Amino acid sequence: MNNAETVAAARGLFPGGVNSPVRSFRSVGGRPVPIARGEGPHVFDTEGNRYIDYIGAFGPLILGHAPAPVVEAIRRAAGEGTAFGALTPGEVELGSRIAAATGLDRVRLVNSGTEATMTAIRLARAATGRDVLVKFDGGYHGHSDGLLVKAGSGVATLGLSDSAGVPGAVAALTAVLPYNDPDALEAWFAAHGAETAAVIVEPVAGNMGLVLPEPAFLHALDTIPQAHGAVLIADEVITGFRFRYGLSGLLQNAGVVCLGKVIGGGLPVGAIGGTAALMDLLAPLGPVYQAGTLSGNPLVTAAGAAMLDQLADGAVYRRLEELGRHLENGLTTAIRRAELEASVVRRGSALTLFFRSGPPRDYATAREAATEVFARFHAGMLERGVMLPPSQFETWFVSAAHTEREIDATVEAAHAVLRGMAQP
Numbered sequence: 001m002n003n004a005e006t007v008a009a010a011r012g013l014f015p016g017g018v019n020s021p022v023r024s025f026r027s028v029g030g031r032p033v034p035i036a037r038g039e040g041p042h043v044f045d046t047e048g049n050r051y052i053d054y055i056g057a058f059g060p061l062i063l064g065h066a067p068a069p070v071v072e073a074i075r076r077a078a079g080e081g082t083a084f085g086a087l088t089p090g091e092v093e094l095g096s097r098i099a100a101a102t103g104l105d106r107v108r109l110v111n112s113g114t115e116a117t118m119t120a121i122r123l124a125r126a127a128t129g130r131d132v133l134v135k136f137d138g139g140y141h142g143h144s145d146g147l148l149v150k151a152g153s154g155v156a157t158l159g160l161s162d163s164a165g166v167p168g169a170v171a172a173l174t175a176v177l178p179y180n181d182p183d184a185l186e187a188w189f190a191a192h193g194a195e196t197a198a199v200i201v202e203p204v205a206g207n208m209g210l211v212l213p214e215p216a217f218l219h220a221l222d223t224i225p226q227a228h229g230a231v232l233i234a235d236e237v238i239t240g241f242r243f244r245y246g247l248s249g250l251l252q253n254a255g256v257v258c259l260g261k262v263i264g265g266g267l268p269v270g271a272i273g274g275t276a277a278l279m280d281l282l283a284p285l286g287p288v289y290q291a292g293t294l295s296g297n298p299l300v301t302a303a304g305a306a307m308l309d310q311l312a313d314g315a316v317y318r319r320l321e322e323l324g325r326h327l328e329n330g331l332t333t334a335i336r337r338a339e340l341e342a343s344v345v346r347r348g349s350a351l352t353l354f355f356r357s358g359p360p361r362d363y364a365t366a367r368e369a370a371t372e373v374f375a376r377f378h379a380g381m382l383e384r385g386v387m388l389p390p391s392q393f394e395t396w397f398v399s400a401a402h403t404e405r406e407i408d409a410t411v412e413a414a415h416a417v418l419r420g421m422a423q424p
């Protein structure tokens with residue numbers, strides 16, 4: 001099947017032609033490109049066209065596509081059997097690497113980031129005997145009911161869901177505050193501290209495009225919930241093992257940490273971790289139920305352990321910082337030359353080019369970005385062989401398989417596309 005045939009066949013099979021919504025390209029308006037295979041920094045469509053990839057599977061592929069040690073580990077594990085429904089040494093291999101790198105007392109492996117955050121919230125509610133959850137506008141933590149909730153503008157409100165099918169009673173237990181606003185957090189706890197079980201946050205926001213946390217906000221997160229007996233849930237599904245080996249290091253007082261993406265080596269994974277006192281509330285020791293037929297799957301744990309072994313000495317992160325900086329500088333120059341209103345936000349290997357004049361500090365300012373301009377940029381880059389995430393509000397990921405050659409080619413394409421867009 002060629003590209004058009006694959007897309008047409010998928011349309012009749014899957015809602016919107018996809019198994020996860022952003023893949024449909026709806027936010028950029030083009031036709032999705034079906035990917036047949038990946039190699040290093042590149043993906044190839046069904047017709048053999050090659051693209052420099054910055055989707056990186058939305059975060060897991062920190063070593064690029066099909067890194068030999070990870071592929072070999074999966075092959076070896078598959079030959080031994082793909083699932084057992086029993087404790088395996090592979091789980092111990094991955095779990096002990098995560099625990100050693102993060103300092104978490106206990107870890108439980110699950111199948112996705114969504115499962116991790118869902119379980120973390122259940123744990124926090126059980127530990128505190130309270131029901132209300134605080135999240136931040138534009139923060140994405142997976143698709144469980146209570147997390148598909150957004151804010152009223154600016155002021156804290158008890159939420160209404162973004163999604164049909166979420167009971168009002170569930171959405172009403174989620175409060176949404178603006179990101180990077182310590183005063184709003186303080187005010188929330190002053191009024192509702194006694195009912196609030198947990199605050200869930202991405203230490204670096206990656207799902208409204210990349211938005212960096214301000215120090216005062218991080219400090220508020222580390223102090224205010226704890227002072228009111230609530231649990232801080234650090235959603236490190238993107239940030240964990242992305243910027244350095246282990247957690248982001250931005251939050252010191254998280255009671256529960258959620259992981260995913262990188263720790264599975266590109267296979268389906270999630271994990272929660274925390275203190276023994278909290279984590280031992282989970283079944284079978286405690287009253288909080290959580291389970292999974294394929295949790296701790298041997299292919300996943302083999303891939304994850306092989307991936308983490310490649311990252312452990314820190315060299316990959318130093319290289320990613322160089323490559324990320326190179327891309328940021330190149331794009332910033334291209335924007336300046338084209339005299340367009342745009343800005344680049346980056347941390348390490350994660351980056352977003354926003355079509356607004358300065359870096360956003362929350363979802364309200366991120367939403368000021370010109371999405372129709374991003375759509376034109378995306379289409380132009382795709383035409384020149386660069387695969388960007390198909391939404392203004394996603395993060396681009398550079399991998400350690402990228403080299404200066406790919407970054408330079410990307411910057412050159414950006415110069416051409418932005419110049420073309422700047423001309424009336």
Ligand SMILES: Cc1ncc(COP(=O)(O)O)c(C=O)c1O
Binds near residue numbers: 058111142261270
């Ligand atoms: C910060 C964050 N948390 C949770 C999730 C949910 O993870 P998953 O898609 O594996 O369910 C995501 C997914 O993008 C995420 O970015």
